[in-house]
Amino acid sequence: MSSKLPLRDALTPRLLCVESDQRYRDVIQADSPAEVFAVFDETRYQGLVSAKQAALFPGRIFADLVVLRQARPLDEETDLETAIARLQEVKDDFLPVQDKAGGFLGAVSRASLFAALSAAEHRLNEERASLIQRLEVELENRRIATAVFDATSEGIMVTDAQTHIILVNRAFSATTGYALDEVIGKTPHLLASGHHDRDFYTAMWHTIQDTGGWSGEIWNRRKNGETYPEWLHINAIRDDSGKITHYVGVFSDISQHKEVQKRLHDLAYHDALTHLPNRQLFYDRLEQTIAHARREQGGFTLLVLDLDRFKVINDTQGHGFGDRLLTEAARRLQNLVRASDTVARWGGDEFTLILHETTEDWEAAVAARKIVHAFQAPLHVDGQDVHLSASVGITRFPLDGENAEALVSHADAAMYAAKKEGGGRYSFFSPELNRRLTERLRVENALRTSLAAPPGEGGLHLAWQPQVRLADGAIIGVEVLARWRHPELGDIPPARFIPVAEESGLIMELGRWVLEEAARHAMRLCGRIEPGRFRISVNVSPRQMGHETMEDLVSIIERQGLRAECVELEITESALMSEKHSAEDALRKLGAQGVHFAVDDFGTGYSNLAYLKRFAVHRLKIDQAFVRDMVEDEADxxxxxxxxSMGHALGLKVIAEGVETEAQRRLLLELGCDEGQGFLFARPMPFDAFAALLAQPPTPSPHAD
Structure with missing residues (x-):
């Protein structure tokens, strides 16, 4: 019954409809209690955004937060069991629901679905209680009682004060298999299943005598010998003097409900795709394993495994293929461990394993090596051999953590360390890894706080390094560099905080801040910045390639009053090639609006002429690694x-970075290099110092030939 509950009754009440151009911060200021937001563009439904997801980007409009690949809406006729399975399958907290015409009705969550189920069960119990009350009033009229008996789907049994059966209804006979003439005069013991002992029945009858009634789950036996569960209500009927004259039992066969309950339990605690324990059940078993190890003063090993290259295969072969690949990977994992060990699907392409009574390092290494080696053999899916590898992180209890959260976190860190080494290997968690993890988290939290702080209070600031024409030393541009002097952590170099920003996703916000600050300050340079004569160069992270922030760059620039033609974005060639499909489209759109591009660190990556033409770059930056020793080193x-030569052949300007000596400048000029940047000309400096330098009357360069 409950599994067929219409989804209209299970919609979450904490949903708020918003326009796509609204900002989450504005909605929150209105004290919205919403857990999820339905985003509309005018009247057209766009998708769902959870409050947790939106809170990560409080300044963004909802249109930017809607995931491009939204989960397919559920039809309002979808039953509860299917809805819960879909939630498990798509790994979302919420799913949209549409009516028969395809219109948006609302959203459901696991909590709202189970709340609706609970409400339905509550209503059913109230109906049963009401039925008993009606029977107490109408029992004296046998004709009415018989009509009620025949009309209800619950089984009803009436006994006299000595518990001899005097009346049963059709539902009783349909459920138990006993006809009326087979039970009259007998006691309810006829139905005893043997599942309950004497104490159970003694306690039940004591409750009836003391309170006038009893209700609960009980197992009975049908005429054919089959046992079944039922939900039973027994009430004592008294006359005006208070003497018990009859007992009425009303029951429902809950076999189907038990099956649904079991299915719901499986869905709640097992992964719908692989049928392995899911994250919740894994945590339960991990807590039990920790408790047992503490009692026995023993230990165990926890592994976190990630399938290398799975995302590439999933994106190219399709999600259906990816699901079958995960199923095969799960089957292989289960075959590699003992029956007493636990294999769980953590989420996506990650799995966790609890290896009981594996306490020694060599035992853990043997198990991890066995798994890594097993995944070097191809997986067979749809008649294809799929080659991938596995990265495994290892933690041991209690050496690497004394609680579940610490063990999982440390194993995850060890797994990522293995992945950074190229994948297809295992790594133990270590104190040094913990130190780096703690330090990284500390820097991430500090950077998040600094980005949210009012201007000037977070320690983030810009440094400006001039770019000069080698022929005469004239300043023809400037590279804007992010710097960070944290109030507590001190000066944090870019090599330390930029990777953290990229891994945490903060690089989007940091990149936007750098561009806005650079454009705002540039407007104070008294008209010195002109297209074709002076440019402002800003670095763009690989993580920003193809992201919607790329499309927002021109509006950021022009909002500050700066023309797009005056801005040059520096992109490493490795970023161009790793994100070449999305980068090509993004650069084409920005280039059409006037933005220029420079390839940073040129020569350290692909150095491919084809991509230089396809991406329509304007400038090459020679990496300082080649400039540093070029005077003495013939190869450099x-x-x-x-x-x-390559740059000039393609009609590009060439600028050398890291120029520190006059000998380097002269050699670069001799080789035909157009521009330079480095300590020989000026170190990165505050904006006011750069503005003062730029305001000085042009004088012949002491380095000009």
């Missing part, structure tokens, strides 16, 4: 010569 000098 030849590389610089080749880059300059």
């Amino acid at each position: 000098r030849q590389i610089v010569t080749a880059i300059v």
